[in-house]
Amino acid sequence: MEPILFYGVPEGCSFGSIVALEWTGQPYRLCRIQMPEVVSGEAYRRINPVGETPSLMTEGGEVISESLAILNHIGARALDGGLAFPQGSREFDRLNAMLAFLNTSFFNAFSPLWYALEHGSEGAEKAALTAYGQALAAKTHAQLEALLGGRDWLLGNRRSLADAYFFGIARWADFHQAVDRRDYPGLHTLFERLRDDPAVRFALAIEHEEAADSTGGFAGHVGLEEALQLVRAAA
Numbered sequence: 001m002e003p004i005l006f007y008g009v010p011e012g013c014s015f016g017s018i019v020a021l022e023w024t025g026q027p028y029r030l031c032r033i034q035m036p037e038v039v040s041g042e043a044y045r046r047i048n049p050v051g052e053t054p055s056l057m058t059e060g061g062e063v064i065s066e067s068l069a070i071l072n073h074i075g076a077r078a079l080d081g082g083l084a085f086p087q088g089s090r091e092f093d094r095l096n097a098m099l100a101f102l103n104t105s106f107f108n109a110f111s112p113l114w115y116a117l118e119h120g121s122e123g124a125e126k127a128a129l130t131a132y133g134q135a136l137a138a139k140t141h142a143q144l145e146a147l148l149g150g151r152d153w154l155l156g157n158r159r160s161l162a163d164a165y166f167f168g169i170a171r172w173a174d175f176h177q178a179v180d181r182r183d184y185p186g187l188h189t190l191f192e193r194l195r196d197d198p199a200v201r202f203a204l205a206i207e208h209e210e211a212a213d214s215t216g217g218f219a220g221h222v223g224l225e226e227a228l229q230l231v232r233a234a235a
């Protein structure tokens with residue numbers, strides 16, 4: 001049985017896990033989870049009690065949540081492609097540190113902006129949340145630009161899982177008009193290069209329910225009820 005990635009729409013941080021799966025070329029399926037309705041519902045909470053996407057059902061029927069854990073799981077099965085590295089190596093530590101920065105500092109910079117949007121903040125509350133989110137986005141973009149250090153990809157001269165995850169979060173700066181990415185030339189160039197990547201184009205098309213050409217191992221969508229049956233059967 002192929003792994004199933006439960007990905008959230010719209011604009012989910014699951015995006016990077018879709019790109020990562022595409023890059024490995026290995027077979028996988030997708031289960032689309034609408035936010036906030038389905039992700040917080042009783043059925044999906046049987047997949048992830050926290051009520052967040054992404055989650056991954058592995059080929060063995062185990063469910064993994066948290067992007068960091070999912071990306072490391074995907075990477076461990078694709079070490080040949082150079083997207084990830086064996087645990088214990090210097091390269092693994094660098095990748096893990098970069099993923100951790102993206103998953104904490106960079107991701108959380110947008111939290112005030114998401115909160116203002118999703119809770120319909122108005123007036124002084126909206127202004128304070130917007131100013132705070134924009135300040136955090138600017139700070140973490142500057143930090144990430146420094147970490148990139150003028151290289152082509154986040155870890156150096158070839159793409160890794162960190163770049164896949166980066167794109168899914170970085171696009172929130174456009175969605176929220178939080179920063180002008182051109183103020184961070186290295187990140188701007190990286191983002192534009194990724195935008196042309198077939199796996200990124202595929203993931204964007206999947207999110208928008210447009211015709212999507214997989215250059216990886218995408219084997220189709222599965223509904224939440226069917227996925228729940230598969231998880232139960234594997235238990």
Ligand SMILES: N[C@@H](CCC(=O)N[C@@H](CS)C(=O)NCC(=O)O)C(=O)O
Nearest residue numbers: 008012013035036052053054066067
């Ligand atoms: N630490 C988690 C965070 C996951 C998360 O916050 N997911 C969001 C989408 S990006 C979600 O599912 N939110 C539920 C909602 O909007 O109702 C991870 O990195 O996977």
